[in-house]
Amino acid sequence: MLSIKNLDVSIEGAQILRGVSFDLEAGKTTVLIGRNGAGKTTTLRTVMGLQTKTGGRLMLGKTDLDRHPGYGRAKLGIGYAPEDRRLIPAFTVEENILLPAYATRMQRDERQRRLNEVYDLLPQLKTMGDRPGGGVSGGQGKMVALGRALMVADHVLLLDEPFQGLAPALALEYAQALKRLREARPEIAFLITESSPELLSSIADHSLQIERGLIEMEHGEAA
Numbered sequence: 001m002l003s004i005k006n007l008d009v010s011i012e013g014a015q016i017l018r019g020v021s022f023d024l025e026a027g028k029t030t031v032l033i034g035r036n037g038a039g040k041t042t043t044l045r046t047v048m049g050l051q052t053k054t055g056g057r058l059m060l061g062k063t064d065l066d067r068h069p070g071y072g073r074a075k076l077g078i079g080y081a082p083e084d085r086r087l088i089p090a091f092t093v094e095e096n097i098l099l100p101a102y103a104t105r106m107q108r109d110e111r112q113r114r115l116n117e118v119y120d121l122l123p124q125l126k127t128m129g130d131r132p133g134g135g136v137s138g139g140q141g142k143m144v145a146l147g148r149a150l151m152v153a154d155h156v157l158l159l160d161e162p163f164q165g166l167a168p169a170l171a172l173e174y175a176q177a178l179k180r181l182r183e184a185r186p187e188i189a190f191l192i193t194e195s196s197p198e199l200l201s202s203i204a205d206h207s208l209q210i211e212r213g214l215i216e217m218e219h220g221e222a223a
């Protein structure tokens with residue numbers, strides 16, 4: 001599905017990613033574990049084309065992502081929920097969820113169909129749809145960012161530290177939402193980053209460890 005091959009990234013002369021390689025498969029959840037600064041966010045941002053790579057190859061099936069900069073990648077069916085959520089405070093929650101649909105110039109019917117699907121899978125979003133993006137808690141914002149990513153995630157869903165800073169009740173809600181999502185959308189390949197392996201051990205099909213920009217360990221099928 002998504003193949004990351006020998007990915008190198010340098011930022012301001014410092015090498016941040018060193019030959020990162022792994023594949024994501026449809027219906028599987030890959031967890032990328034690493035401490036702060038290990039390179040998790042940089043990996044996801046590079047897949048989305050928000051960070052320039054200095055080497056390596058990114059393929060979605062037979063499509064070379066180099067030919068699809070910026071929002072072209074969302075249009076190819078890659079959804080991304082950044083760690084810091086990045087909601088637009090003055091837009092409503094629903095408008096925030098719809099942003100990638102507007103950015104990719106999705107047809108109105110399709111936009112509505114997908115929004116309904118997001119609300120079916122994440123019903124808590126429907127109840128806050130009219131609230132301003134700036135008026136939801138950090139944890140609720142993570143759920144909004146998940147819904148927004150889901151609007152375009154036909155093939156791949158990238159979630160950057162979704163459990164970071166979530167209160168226990170919201171973390172449970174988020175984990176249940178992920179479970180529903182994985183069941184309802186078996187065609188999606190999931191990549192979730194975390195700093196602590198325990199949080200995601202029960203949902204990981206594969207786990208990878210990243211340390212100073214290098215993939216250190218690779219585990220097969222998790223128990």
Ligand SMILES: Nc1ncnc2c1ncn2[C@@H]1O[C@H](COP(=O)(O)OP(=O)(O)OP(=O)(O)O)[C@@H](O)[C@H]1O
Nearest residue numbers: 011012016034035036037038039040041042043195
């Ligand atoms: N725009 C930037 N300018 C300079 N250094 C950067 C930039 N973005 C990332 N880095 C550096 O790259 C390294 C990897 O950062 P990255 O955000 O990918 O780590 P991470 O594993 O996601 O950690 P975190 O949990 O802290 O987000 C860090 O040392 C960070 O300081």
